[in-house]
Amino acid sequence: MTPPRRTEVRNAFVAALAGLATTGARVFASRTRPLEAAELPAILVFSGEASPGASLLGGRIVTNRYRLRADILVRDGINSENIADKVLEEMQAALFATPAAMTLGGQVKTLQWVGSGDPELDDSTEKPAIRVPVLYEVVYT
Amino acid sequence: MPTPFAALQAQLNSAVIEHLSTATADFGAAGTVDGIFRKEYAESFGMVAGSVPVFESASSAFPVLSRGQGVSILGVSYLVAEIRPDGTGMTTLILEAA
Numbered sequence: 001m002t003p004p005r006r007t008e009v010r011n012a013f014v015a016a017l018a019g020l021a022t023t024g025a026r027v028f029a030s031r032t033r034p035l036e037a038a039e040l041p042a043i044l045v046f047s048g049e050a051s052p053g054a055s056l057l058g059g060r061i062v063t064n065r066y067r068l069r070a071d072i073l074v075r076d077g078i079n080s081e082n083i084a085d086k087v088l089e090e091m092q093a094a095l096f097a098t099p100a101a102m103t104l105g106g107q108v109k110t111l112q113w114v115g116s117g118d119p120e121l122d123d124s125t126e127k128p129a130i131r132v133p134v135l136y137e138v139v140y141t
Numbered sequence: 142m143p144t145p146f147a148a149l150q151a152q153l154n155s156a157v158i159e160h161l162s163t164a165t166a167d168f169g170a171a172g173t174v175d176g177i178f179r180k181e182y183a184e185s186f187g188m189v190a191g192s193v194p195v196f197e198s199a200s201s202a203f204p205v206l207s208r209g210q211g212v213s214i215l216g217v218s219y220l221v222a223e224i225r226p227d228g229t230g231m232t233t234l235i236l237e238a239a
Contacts, residue, residue, distance in 0.1 A: 031188070073186070122186050126236060
């Protein structure tokens with residue numbers, strides 16, 4: 001059975017981010033269980049809002065807009081924000097290096113970087129962590 | 142002026158440390174302090190598992206403390222992240238991984 005298009009798009013997005021130099025295979029989609037501190041740095045991918053992109057006369061939707069949020073998580077330390085910057089740079093390189101990458105291997109019509117949020121620090125544990133949320137928007141049919 | 146409650150408070154603090162201590166904090170050349178050590182589970186952002194090590198003892202038992210100071214408890218090295226006196230003669234140290 002073919003998975004829903006959103007699932008295919010999300011999986012392609014996760015696959016594009018897997019294997020980066022800094023985060024390696026530590027890219028997780030829709031994860032609900034906590035990571036261990038030893039698993040950082042990592043990228044957590046979550047679904048964002050979705051909306052119709054364009055529709056034909058008669059109301060049939062032909063494109064969809066879908067936001068994907070990729071949280072960069074890094075353990076706090078002297079270079080933590082620098083590491084987060086490096087991960088972000090690697091993400092951008094992986095997603096926008098080639099025309100094929102910009103369509104997530106043909107899964108989407110367009111991929112756009114919406115922006116990244118303020119770095120957040122959480123010192124609730126003995127190994128504080130930094131999170132940088134990064135938003136992307138794709139259009140797919 | 143007699144302060145019977147203050148005396149009782151000091152007596153209680155001493156009894157707590159004497160009977161409920163679970164570890165000795167080693168501050169190196171500054172000495173050692175017996176106290177109550179806890180390391181409860183906690184999470185950052187609700188997504189990164191970890192723990193919060195804390196050490197509590199009589200305020201008067203600690204050497205002069207500063208943030209970032211090293212301490213060894215149960216063979217593990219920590220740094221003092223926060224110093225929290227409770228105002229009744231006890232102080233809690235919030236620790237982070239060294």
